[in-house]
Amino acid sequence: MNANDAIAVFPIESMSIQTASNETRPLFKASFLVLLIGMLAGTTASFGQSTNQLSIDAVRQLRLPDVVLESVKSVGSDSKNPKAYLEVNGVIGTSIRFELLLPEDWNGRFVMGGGGGFVGTVQNMARGSVNRGYATVGTDTGHHDESGYLAGWAIDNLEAKVNFGHLAVHRTAEVAKALIRDYYGSDCKYSYFVGCSRGGGQAMMEAQRYPRDFDGIVAGAPAFNWTGLAAMSVAIAQALYPDPATLDHPVITKESLERLQASIIEQCDAQDGLKDGVVQNPPSTHFDLSMVPGITEEQRKAFEAIYRGAFNGNVQIYPGYSPGAECDPGQWIAWITGSVPPMVAKDHVPDLMFAFGTQIWKGLVFNDPDWDYSRYNFSSFERDTRLAASFLNATSPNLDAFKARKGKLIIWHGWADPALPPQATVDYYRQVEAHDPNAAEYCRLFMVPGCLHCGGGPGASEVDWLSTIADWVEHSQSPDKVIASKSESGNAQMTRPLFPYPRYAVYNGSGDTKSAESFVAKSPAGLTH
Numbered sequence: 001m002n003a004n005d006a007i008a009v010f011p012i013e014s015m016s017i018q019t020a021s022n023e024t025r026p027l028f029k030a031s032f033l034v035l036l037i038g039m040l041a042g043t044t045a046s047f048g049q050s051t052n053q054l055s056i057d058a059v060r061q062l063r064l065p066d067v068v069l070e071s072v073k074s075v076g077s078d079s080k081n082p083k084a085y086l087e088v089n090g091v092i093g094t095s096i097r098f099e100l101l102l103p104e105d106w107n108g109r110f111v112m113g114g115g116g117g118f119v120g121t122v123q124n125m126a127r128g129s130v131n132r133g134y135a136t137v138g139t140d141t142g143h144h145d146e147s148g149y150l151a152g153w154a155i156d157n158l159e160a161k162v163n164f165g166h167l168a169v170h171r172t173a174e175v176a177k178a179l180i181r182d183y184y185g186s187d188c189k190y191s192y193f194v195g196c197s198r199g200g201g202q203a204m205m206e207a208q209r210y211p212r213d214f215d216g217i218v219a220g221a222p223a224f225n226w227t228g229l230a231a232m233s234v235a236i237a238q239a240l241y242p243d244p245a246t247l248d249h250p251v252i253t254k255e256s257l258e259r260l261q262a263s264i265i266e267q268c269d270a271q272d273g274l275k276d277g278v279v280q281n282p283p284s285t286h287f288d289l290s291m292v293p294g295i296t297e298e299q300r301k302a303f304e305a306i307y308r309g310a311f312n313g314n315v316q317i318y319p320g321y322s323p324g325a326e327c328d329p330g331q332w333i334a335w336i337t338g339s340v341p342p343m344v345a346k347d348h349v350p351d352l353m354f355a356f357g358t359q360i361w362k363g364l365v366f367n368d369p370d371w372d373y374s375r376y377n378f379s380s381f382e383r384d385t386r387l388a389a390s391f392l393n394a395t396s397p398n399l400d401a402f403k404a405r406k407g408k409l410i411i412w413h414g415w416a417d418p419a420l421p422p423q424a425t426v427d428y429y430r431q432v433e434a435h436d437p438n439a440a441e442y443c444r445l446f447m448v449p450g451c452l453h454c455g456g457g458p459g460a461s462e463v464d465w466l467s468t469i470a471d472w473v474e475h476s477q478s479p480d481k482v483i484a485s486k487s488e489s490g491n492a493q494m495t496r497p498l499f500p501y502p503r504y505a506v507y508n509g510s511g512d513t514k515s516a517e518s519f520v521a522k523s524p525a526g527l528t529h
């Protein structure tokens with residue numbers, strides 16, 4: 001089974017994404033429907049670009065260094081895909097596969113979409129943008145693995161590791177730009193990268209390591225500190241599954257999760273001025289775990305470990321999850337607490353974060369498929385992970401080169417993310433601000449209340465991020481306020497404003513609670529702007 005089957009066992013959301021092979025995949029590598037809906041609904045106008053497109057046979061004859069074009073085909077328009085486009089599949093180097101879509105009616109722009117998990121199949125979270133006239137590309141990051149959460153492919157394979165870490169996205173972007181130039185007879189006028197989860201980490205890596213690749217970058221719920229995430233996952237695994245032989249016996253039960261959720265809503269929901277099932281800003285919310293009734297001491301300690309994160313002595317390696325993130329117990333079971341019986345039976349992992357955490361150590365850090373998480377002592381963490389961090393992590397707050405080329409970066413993260421602790425993203429952004437007090441001129445963070453991993457949840461989290469970044473890059477419209485919506489069957493049921501961190505939205509006390517108009521910005525110091 002793969003991660004998608006795990007979620008079929010514990011249904012999360014009816015999210016799906018179209019992969020390169022036109023199959024529909026649910027979940028994390030694919031839980032970006034929200035993003036795609038936003039893109040499809042976008043308003044950015046077309047350039048009406050005049051182009052000199054090559055014939056399909058001429059494209060087949062193109063020769064690029066170290067690139068093999070495996071297939072070039074024409075895809076006609078239909079009710080699902082209103083734009084006709086050319087689909088180019090190829091391989092860069094020994095193993096970096098990509099799929100590039102070149103619309104007939106091109107808007108002059110290029111967007112690359114990220115992947116999820118360990119990727120392993122050609123994935124493009126921005127694939128739907130072809131219907132808005134974008135040339136768009138995705139990659140498998142240089143290895144093949146259908147599960148998306150296993151890393152056996154990385155063992156003793158430095159090339160695969162570096163490709164996954166950063167090189168595959170960069171090389172794919174360069175090759176895509178070259179093919180765009182050849183096909184249309186002109187360079188793309190603007191280039192973007194949009195990703196979430198692993199794709200959010202790819203986005204941050206691009207801004208830090210290859211600042212010339214993209215004019216605008218959107219990093220959603222980013223997996224950007226892989227060794228830190230691996231430490232956090234194993235610290236939690238040691239608390240939740242101290243004995244590797246009993247992965248089918250979770251300390252935390254569904255009933256205890258429901259009690260935790262009910263207690264958090266009771267304690268925290270109204271603290272932001274509105275009882276709506278959403279904790280608006282967890283850092284300014286008081287929550288007392290000892291007040292949760294009906295859970296055992298062992299369960300309370302396990303919950304503490306989830307909120308605490310990973311430590312080496314007194315030094316925090318990575319933060320834990322934020323109160324309010326348990327708003328969907330099924331999500332916590334699938335991602336954090338387990339146990340998902342088919343995953344245990346097939347891959348001997350109880351949940352997804354256990355899988356990612358242990359697989360990072362086995363495949364990317366120690367090259368040892370038999371490594372035992374239960375005995376790991378974090379005292380040697382820095383030394384153990386130095387090499388892996390050098391190609392996996394996008395943790396540098398120095399965005400000077402990206403700033404100098406006038407790039408714009410939007411980072412966003414759901415406060416109710418059950419996969420990647422949102423506090424880590426906040427901590428990173430504060431480092432960026434410490435490095436450059438004027439960082440908001442080119443890099444902004446939006447924290448999304450009640451938003452699960454990359455979308456969904458009780459809050460309003462649907463945002464057309466591609467149009468938002470394009471307006472910033474092309475029209476200098478800085479995102480001072482972004483309207484997020486929550487929709488059902490394509491109709492917006494609720495809208496809420498998002499403000500750049502550290503400000504957040506609070507209810508004005510009198511207006512319609514479903515309307516963004518009824519919310520104002522608040523700074524943590526308590527000043528209303």
Ligand SMILES: [Ca+2]
Nearest residue numbers: 269274276278
């Ligand atoms: Ca609330």
